[in-house]
Amino acid sequence: MFSLPLRDGAVLRPLEVHHAEEFAAHMGRAREHIRPWVGAGFLSSDVEGARGTLRRYAERQAGDGGRLFGIWLDGTLVGGVMFTDFSTATELCEVGCWLEPAAEGKGLITPACELLLDWALVERGLHRAEWHCRADNARSAAVARRLGMTLEGVNRETWSYGGVRHDKQVWAVLAPEWRAHRGL
Ligand SMILES: CC(C)(COP(=O)(O)OP(=O)(O)OC[C@H]1O[C@@H](n2cnc3c(N)ncnc32)[C@H](O)[C@@H]1OP(=O)(O)O)[C@@H](O)C(=O)NCCC(=O)NCCS
Numbered sequence: 001m002f003s004l005p006l007r008d009g010a011v012l013r014p015l016e017v018h019h020a021e022e023f024a025a026h027m028g029r030a031r032e033h034i035r036p037w038v039g040a041g042f043l044s045s046d047v048e049g050a051r052g053t054l055r056r057y058a059e060r061q062a063g064d065g066g067r068l069f070g071i072w073l074d075g076t077l078v079g080g081v082m083f084t085d086f087s088t089a090t091e092l093c094e095v096g097c098w099l100e101p102a103a104e105g106k107g108l109i110t111p112a113c114e115l116l117l118d119w120a121l122v123e124r125g126l127h128r129a130e131w132h133c134r135a136d137n138a139r140s141a142a143v144a145r146r147l148g149m150t151l152e153g154v155n156r157e158t159w160s161y162g163g164v165r166h167d168k169q170v171w172a173v174l175a176p177e178w179r180a181h182r183g184l
Pocket of ligand 1: 007033037038096097098099100103104106107108109110111132133134137140142143
């Protein structure tokens with residue numbers, strides 16, 4: 001299976017159904033760290049749940065929709081990036097990401113997202129990529145900023161977690177802006 005280098009010891013690969021056991025073990029390390037910041041449906045708690053997440057993405061990929069990619073650091077699955085939405089009909093996509101705690105702060109996510117955005121906005125010809133995060137998710141907003149995205153607005157009290165309604169930021173980059181950002 002193909003594997004794209006991100007930096008020393010780190011690669012990006014499709015994350016597929018046959019990775020269910022590895023993905024479940026990774027979720028065991030990541031779950032509580034990412035719980036406040038990602039959709040509840042992504043938080044599997046056993047191998048069957050992990051397989052279900054991977055199967056849902058496989059089915060969406062079969063329809064040229066969402067896609068899921070894992071990041072392996074020195075041979076261990078430590079996180080990933082995904083198209084939570086991808087549509088050639090609307091020419092829009094949305095990118096998401098997560099890491100287990102030990103993999104944070106190593107510069108893995110930004111280059112992984114760059115690969116996804118190159119593919120979506122240059123190779124596949126989509127026009128706009130979005131990034132949604134809780135307004136108090138500073139590390140996620142910092143990735144959007146590093147990717148050259150613009151903070152377009154805040155959806156107020158739209159993200160419920162722990163009995164609190166949080167605001168959600170919407171960041172985006174347009175294809176011409178992305179090409180300029182990447183010097184293409
Ligand atoms: C959001 C999240 C994926 C960001 O991870 P991250 O490690 O901060 O982001 P990157 O992989 O782009 O790495 C950037 C960090 O690595 C550091 N870094 C270390 N070596 C680096 C290198 N060689 N090159 C670039 N950056 C490097 C940067 O300084 C930066 O750290 P800093 O912000 O403390 O200065 C992570 O915080 C996470 O999983 N959070 C919980 C889940 C979540 O919020 N998901 C997003 C939902 S919207």
